[in-house]
Amino acid sequence: xxxxxxxxxTGLALAAIAATAAVALAVPSAMAQRDxxxxxxxxxxxxxxxxxxxxxxxxxxxxxxxxxxxxxxxKRKAAYTERAQATGSTVEQFxxxxxxxxxxxxxxxxxxxAPDGRWLTRDDSPPVRNASCP
Amino acid sequence: MNTPKxxxxxxxxxxxxxxxxxxxxxxxxxxxxxTPDKPIEINLNINIRQEVVYRxxxxxxxxxxxxxxxx
Numbered sequence: 001x002x003x004x005x006x007x008x009x010t011g012l013a014l015a016a017i018a019a020t021a022a023v024a025l026a027v028p029s030a031m032a033q034r035d036x037x038x039x040x041x042x043x044x045x046x047x048x049x050x051x052x053x054x055x056x057x058x059x060x061x062x063x064x065x066x067x068x069x070x071x072x073x074x075k076r077k078a079a080y081t082e083r084a085q086a087t088g089s090t091v092e093q094f095x096x097x098x099x100x101x102x103x104x105x106x107x108x109x110x111x112x113x114a115p116d117g118r119w120l121t122r123d124d125s126p127p128v129r130n131a132s133c134p
Numbered sequence: 135m136n137t138p139k140x141x142x143x144x145x146x147x148x149x150x151x152x153x154x155x156x157x158x159x160x161x162x163x164x165x166x167x168x169t170p171d172k173p174i175e176i177n178l179n180i181n182i183r184q185e186v187v188y189r190x191x192x193x194x195x196x197x198x199x200x201x202x203x204x205x
Binding site for chain 2: 033034035072075076079080083086087089093094096097098100101102105131132133134
């Protein structure tokens with residue numbers, strides 16, 4: 001009886017540790033998800049992927065959407081800059097290569113910019129991309 | 135005695151200069167190449183870029199996967 005009582009708190013502590021670990025594991029995946037406002041603007045076709053690796057406006061944005069896109073583009077540029085340095089390329093080259101992939105990754109209904117500057121809606125067919133894209 | 139010789143020489147000189155002129159004209163014709171315009175340059179740029187893009191493609195894919203919240 002005594003022994004059981006002594007073990008119980010340990011069991012609780014272990015459960016707490018396990019719960020903390022689960023939360024720690026869950027947090028990165030939650031962080032990795034798109035901001036709901038961003039996801040909504042994307043799905044609505046207000047914003048889309050440009051060939052240069054940054055987000056652009058397919059239609060005149062609200063100030064909130066403009067701020068959101070500017071923030072994401074700053075973060076993207078920071079990420080491109082870091083990877084460009086690590087791979088011995090220029091920020092433009094790395095951003096462009098990412099743009100090729102980001103346009104390829106667009107889902108049907110989302111907007112992307114063709115090399116000639118037109119905003120197109122992605123459908124089931126392959127997107128119109130720059131000839132240099134792999 | 136001199137006259138036919140001079141005549142022949144003259145004719146020879148005229149012939150030479152004509153040949154030189156024709157040659158020069160032919161040369162000018164060869165040298166006149168259309169100045170390389172933009173399309174050639176653009177094609178070169180695309181080739182260079184394509185190499186770079188292919189090299190960076192794997193890294194770009196990884197970056198997008200690992201930072202999905204900003205892409």
